[in-house]
Amino acid sequence: MATCMGEVFTWSLRNQTALPDDVVGIHTYHDKTQAASQGQLYLEERQQHSEGQDIAWTPKNKRPEKLRDTLKELEDLLSHHRLVHVRWRSRRILQVVLSNLVSVTYVLSGHSGDLDKIFLDKSMMTKVNTDAASDAYLCEQFLITVYPDRNKLDYAYFVKRPPLGETIKRLEKLSTWEPKVSQVEIPGPIGRRLDRKLSVNTRQDTVLVWWTASSEEAWPWSPMNTDKDRANLVLYSIHGPNIGLLTFTRSECDPIHAGFSDLQPHRFFTVEQAMGAGSETSAQSCTYEIIQGKIQRTNVTAIQLKGHLTCQGRNPSEDKLILGCGDGSVVLIDDHRKTSSARRADLIAADVAWHPTGTVFFLISVRGDIQVLDLALTSLRIQLVSEEPSPQRVLPLSKLFRVPVTVKELCWCLSDPQSAEWNGDYTDAMFIHCDRGPPCLFLFHLGVVSRERFSCLELLKEYIKHNQIPDAILLLENMNWDTHGSVCYSCLSAIVNHLLRKPLNVEREGQLEVSLGTFYNPKRALSESTIMDFRDPISRLARRFFHHLLRYSRFDKAFLLAVDIGARDLFMDIHYMAQDKGEVALAEVAKRKADQIETEALESFDGLDDDLIFNGLNNQVPNNHQDGGQVLNGQDYNQSPQSWQPDYAYTQGYRPQNANTGTNRYLPYPDDVGVESDLIQDYTDALRIDDPSWIHSAGLHPHQQEESPNPETEEDDSSANVIHFGVV
Known part of the structure; x- marks a missing residue:
């Protein structure tokens, strides 16, 4: 079966990862003293294999990076503070922000998931509020943070930020960019602990702050309890160093996720959940538009679920939505086809992440098990790089950790596969965020010849x-x-x-x-x-x-297919084949059908032929052809095709619908395309005459004849006047 293959890198020195002897696709860091206390049989061979691939076995501690000491310090920070923001700046640079506003930048190797450098920036800890942030957003222009216990938003604008593109080339402390910090109030209930979240649009000029607030929550009566106090979707506009409240609203149901569109800067999506009587659960996929400074809900798709929502994920094209439920079911909502489908997964998904191509998506459980499904909900096999093929429906990463972990989020790297960082084969990187656990990276192998990545x-x-x-x-x-x-x-x-x-x-x-x-x-x-x-x-x-x-000899199915195609030659093929096989009745029916199509085709052109001849006789104009017919009405039509050339010809599929009217709506009239009537007349005369030798006997081009024969005066009443257009 079709199988996905990958490698896992854990950036930790705490010996939290088990290394099976037959699996070489899992990598972790080791202390220098760890080999002596380790009882594995092939540890030295594994070390030689990793170092042979230029993957570090023990991180170096050379100045100025001091990678080993920095990694130990980072692990201490991760054990006490949550990770609130993940952002891939490029294929080699991953940036995260902790709840204490420490910024961590991982610099990856160009050929693997190994670390080259870790840069810790603690400069923003003293610039903004010291409370633990519930969410943050960091870019080259600003830093935004929100908090669970305070209805305040901190906005730090970088006054002296480097030019665009230079921030990737050099790693600097954020304090050197001279952040200008301002604070604004967030509408909503006061005195409550809310898990506030952030989303910023692609233009980075609008910020969405949202939080979960049950629609059935009891609100104390108060004369000052306004819509502003009930809001849970708040928009702010950004103009350089200034940030201000734009608008706010309250969602109909309890939002599980809200985020801006990657295709439209003034559109954002929400996934909302409503609990009904008993165990009934319904989900709503809502689309909101920002129109004239107001939030308007433009589309709602509701679906009944068998369990509560655990995760959601929208594909890069934003026309498909995946919902993960607590009973293990996975629901796919197709907005384009207006359909929904579901299947039972082999795990309870804690998060879902679409591959950047939108072909497959990854499900991961709380303990770290991974399952891969395509956009038709077909399960793919998956395995790590190992000595023997061992594909499985679920990759049990939880068995590789000696200490249980809690997975929070998956984040794919969205870097361009055609960029200069391409190193000979495609390996898409996915960051696995474990709550206060070791940071992990999953490298998805696509092979050397997969120039189309994973389309x-x-x-x-x-x-x-x-x-x-x-x-x-x-x-x-x-x-x-x-x-x-x-x-x-x-x-x-x-x-x-x-x-x-x-x-x-x-x-x-x-x-x-x-x-x-x-x-x-x-x-x-x-x-x-x-x-x-x-x-x-x-x-x-x-x-x-x-x-x-x-x-x-599938004559019945072939006959039906020929009827759908509507081509005369197909029925003639059936006619001759049926005669050879002795199917006399079928041969006669096919012959009559072929004759019928030919008759309808000729009748459909009668009205058009009369119009062409009539225009040629009554709209005579001076000959404008020069230089062997290269110029027509002052235009070089050999260089720029006109609408009467074969690209605009009559198409076979629409013949039946035009047979009764005698017109062809896909072939333009002469007046519409600007073709001179004498050119049409010469073309039809050449098609109507079986022996065009009179043209060559005169030694002249047809357009150089002094007089053109009149079809009406030279027509023989005893013979049919047929124009042979050939295969159309």
């Missing part, structure tokens, strides 16, 4: 390679043609090409039908632009499926 196409190819065709089709069904049309077509083509190479049976026939049905019969109608972009290449795949059916 849906790469995963689908893995499914095909392991003969998981139903999983590949299910993945394709859950993809969005309107936003990822090219990837969807590549996936569809890969599935169809694989199945057409195999002998046809009932199972593969159904799989081909379902695969093509993702485009021809989607659960939600595709946009017209998507249909126009991919109709022709997918029709060629459908034609290959048609001839594949004919090879195995």
Whole structure:
């Protein structure tokens, strides 16, 4: 089966990690005296293997970094203070903020998850409030902190910050940037301990402060109890060193999460939970817009759950939402298709994190066990790098820790895979935040040849390679043609090409039908632009499926497919094949259907042909062709295609609907495209004359003839006047 592989790095010197002898994909740091007291058999061999990969076994303590001493100091800080903010600044730089406002910057190695440097910054501890922060946000421009016991927000604006991009190249204390600290009041209840959280939009000019407040909570009566006191969603606007209250509101239900959109700076999402009678639980996915300085709820999606919410995660495209429940179920809400699906996971998820490509997401339990599912809720196998293949549905990281840990958060690195930091193979990094435990890093191996990282196409190819065709089709069904049309077509083509190479049976026939049905019969109608972009290449795949059916004498299914495609040549193929097989009745029906399509096609062009000839006879204009037909009306139409060229030609799929009217809405009229009537007349005359030798006998270009023959005067009444347009 398709398997994910990775490595785990624990940045700790406290010997909290067990190292199985057959697993080489887990790394931790050791003291120099640890080897003598360790009873493992292959510890020396493991050390040689790690150092051979340029991964430190014992951190160095050279000046000025003094990595070993800094790591010990950091572990002491982590054991007493919570981690409130995690931010990947690049693939090699991870920055976190503790509840006492100590900033920690990890500098990673370029080829692994090993540490090169740790930078501790305690300068902000004395600049702002000394209380323990419940959440914080740190960027190159400012630092924002909120507290559980105080309805105050601290805003530190960096006056002398370095130029954009220079902060990554050099590590400095935040105090050297001269922070200017201001404080604003947060609306809401006073005198209560609230776990306030922060979210900042992509423009970094709006801050959202939110907290959990039960909608059924008893409020004491007070004449001053206003909407401002009840608010739990508060917005602040930022203008350089100034920060001010923008607006506030109260959510309908109890918010579990709130955060700004990564695509729209004036939009934020919430996931709210409401407890009903008994054990009934309902969740609401809400979308809010900031319109003229006010918060307006624009969309609400409600769903009934079997257990209380434990985690949530929205994919990078922001059209899918994953909800984890306390009973172990996982719910996927698809906003684009307006559907929801659920399955039972093998663990109770404490957090969920989508891979940056949006193809898979990771579930992790409180104890650290990991499960991987794709966007169709199909479980993938996962294992650490080891001597023997040992894929499992759940990666039991909890067994690797000697002391139980409590996992709080997963955070993927969102750095660009095409950046200059690429080192020969793709390894996506995910930080595992353990509450007051050792910081961990999971490196997701994608291989050397995976130039597309871990896209849906790469995963689908893995499914095909392991003969998981139903999983590949299910993945394709859950993809969005309107936003990822090219990837969807590549996936569809890969599935169809694989199945057409195999002998046809009932199972593969159904799989081909379902695969093509993702485009021809989607659960939600595709946009017209998507249909126009991919109709022709997918029709060629459908034609290959048609001839594949004919090879195995599946005449009934081939006939139905030919009716959907509506092409005359397909019915003629059925006609000849049925004659060879002795199916006389089917051959006659196919022949009549082919003749019917040909007749309808000719009738649909009659009205258009009359208009073309009429315009050519009554709208004669001087000849504007010069230099062998390179210039038309002063425009070089050979360099810039016009709308009457083949890119705008009549399309096969819309012939039946235009047969009754005798018009073609996809072929523009001459007046609309600006084509000279004499050019249209010469083109139609050349198509109508079976023997164009009169042109060459005169030794002139058709446009150089003094007089053009009049179709009305030279037409033979005894013969049909047919224009041969060829295959359209």
